[in-house]
Amino acid sequence: MHYNDTLIIIPAFNEEATISTVIKSIKRECPRMAIVVVNDGSRDATSEKAKNSNVEVIDLPFNLGIGGAVQTGLRYAMENGFKKAVQLDADGQHDPKQISLLLKNLEGFDLTIGSRYLRKTKYPLSPLRKFGNNIFSFLIKMTCGETITDSTSGFRGFGPRAISFFSDHYPADFPEPRSIVTFLKNRYKIREISCEMKKRQGGVSSITPLKAVYLMLSIPIAILFESVKVKEARYE
Amino acid sequence: MNEIFTGPVSSQAKLVSILGTLGLVIIIAWLIKKGHLRAGYSLLWFLLIGAMLVFSVSPTALFVLSGLLGIYYPPAAIFAVLAVMLILISIHFSVVITKHERRIKRLGQEVALLRKKLKGKRKSSRVLGSRQSH
Numbered sequence: 001m002h003y004n005d006t007l008i009i010i011p012a013f014n015e016e017a018t019i020s021t022v023i024k025s026i027k028r029e030c031p032r033m034a035i036v037v038v039n040d041g042s043r044d045a046t047s048e049k050a051k052n053s054n055v056e057v058i059d060l061p062f063n064l065g066i067g068g069a070v071q072t073g074l075r076y077a078m079e080n081g082f083k084k085a086v087q088l089d090a091d092g093q094h095d096p097k098q099i100s101l102l103l104k105n106l107e108g109f110d111l112t113i114g115s116r117y118l119r120k121t122k123y124p125l126s127p128l129r130k131f132g133n134n135i136f137s138f139l140i141k142m143t144c145g146e147t148i149t150d151s152t153s154g155f156r157g158f159g160p161r162a163i164s165f166f167s168d169h170y171p172a173d174f175p176e177p178r179s180i181v182t183f184l185k186n187r188y189k190i191r192e193i194s195c196e197m198k199k200r201q202g203g204v205s206s207i208t209p210l211k212a213v214y215l216m217l218s219i220p221i222a223i224l225f226e227s228v229k230v231k232e233a234r235y236e
Numbered sequence: 237m238n239e240i241f242t243g244p245v246s247s248q249a250k251l252v253s254i255l256g257t258l259g260l261v262i263i264i265a266w267l268i269k270k271g272h273l274r275a276g277y278s279l280l281w282f283l284l285i286g287a288m289l290v291f292s293v294s295p296t297a298l299f300v301l302s303g304l305l306g307i308y309y310p311p312a313a314i315f316a317v318l319a320v321m322l323i324l325i326s327i328h329f330s331v332v333i334t335k336h337e338r339r340i341k342r343l344g345q346e347v348a349l350l351r352k353k354l355k356g357k358r359k360s361s362r363v364l365g366s367r368q369s370h
Contacts, residue, residue: 038348060348064341072345079349172341 005083006033006103009073011066011154012090013040016049018200019090023053026088029096036076037090040069046090066154067175074158075167085158091200094155098195102157110162110188113148113180114155114195123197132216136177139220143227144184149192151177161188174215174222181226253292260285280328284321291317 008026012019019037026035037050041063050057058072070087077085086102088094094114102112116123117133136151154176158166165188171178183190207215264281267273291298291314302313 056352058348058352061344064344068341068345072348075345076349076352172337 004032004034005081006030007073007077007080007082007085008033008035008099009070009077009085009087010035010037010050010090011040011069011073011087012037012042012046012050013063013066013069014042014044014046015090016042016044016046018092019046020049020053022088022090022092022096023050023055026096026099027053030099033099034082036073038069038073038076040064040066065172065175067170067172067179070175071166071170074163074170077158077163078167082163083160085163087154087156087158089154089200093198093200095196095198098155098193099157101193101195102155105191105193106157106159108189109191110159110165111180111183111190112157113150113153113190113192114197115148115150115153115192116195116197117149118192118194121194121196124199128212128216132212132219135216136219136223139223140177140181140184143223144181146184146190148180148190151180153195155195155197171222171226174219177219178222178226181223182229185227185229250292254289257285257289257292260288280325284318284325287317287321 008030010019010022010026015022023035023037026033035055037046037055037057039047039050039057039059041060047057047059058076060069060072064072073087074085084103084106086099088096088099098114102114105112116125133150133152137147137149140146140148140151162183165183165186166179169182171182180190260281264273264278264285268275268278291301295310298310298313301317302308302310305313305316307313307316
């Protein structure tokens with residue numbers, strides 16, 4: 001593929017177990033694309049491993065959370081003149097083969113989202129997760145009138161307008177669903193693409209049972225607030 | 237029954253509350269002087285202390301206030317006013333913290349991006365330097 005204008009952004013927090021493999025497989029699939037790892041204040045060897053894999057690494061001075069890390073990558077894309085960007089997890093659950101899918105479908109759209117739920121995929125889905133996801137989808141449909149089946153997916157393609165918008169307006173808490181709502185409210189176009197995802201290949205998920213309950217309660221509130229926020233709202 | 241509460245406050249209680257309030261004034265003035273408290277925030281605290289001082293010096297103010305609020309037990313009015321003011325101050329602090337978090341996030345991002353840029357510059361100038369030396 002010939003995407004010299006595309007940057008692959010990998011936000012990474014304590015992902016030393018998988019980061020090298022992920023970078024290797026991206027390089028195999030998209031040899032000409034620039035890759036930047038945003039090391040979100042990891043306490044392990046994530047940064048060193050990424051540097052040894054010969055990719056650009058941005059080391060955040062402290063942990064900003066996934067939202068702040070992705071935004072850093074987008075600002076880097078903006079400053080260095082990249083027209084498109086892809087966000088991909090460092091834990092190996094996203095298949096680099098599908099990066100081209102996200103990019104191809106940016107034609108006519110500003111943001112593409114790799115969805116586990118658009119069509120039936122092999123992704124193992126717990127009932128609680130399904131329930132939560134349905135609620136988020138319902139709320140987005142209600143507030144924005146659009147159907148987004150996988151609002152928490154972290155596998156995304158950004159067009160030039162999305163890079164510019166999000167480098168200034170990217171929510172810090174619950175960034176995935178909120179960024180969708182604020183993006184739709186500002187009349188940008190989102191397209192979902194069915195993607196096969198694996199369970200994380202190593203490391204530990206950041207979601208504990210207690211945190212799951214917290215997320216289930218907070219995200220709906222955040223979505224509702226996001227939908228009534230004025231344009232150009234400030235972000236925390 | 238009501239007479240107990242409308243009667244004059246014992247001089248002992250009055251003295252304690254005045255001394256307490258003065259103590260708070262001294263603490264806040266000291267914090268501002270030492271630079272531990274921004275003068276801007278001190279207004280809030282002085283308002284709170286002012287209210288406390290008024291009520292501790294003159295029980296009449298308290299009775300007027302509780303009458304206005306329809307509170308039968310005047311001392312409860314003190315707690316009501318105090319609670320409202322403390323809640324307002326807490327909200328104010330949440331707003332300030334949110335603002336600071338946003339700024340710190342931006343700063344962190346800027347530092348990381350600048351450091352990246354600087355490293356790139358150093359690398360390219362090193363390449364340039366080695367070329368020139370040949």
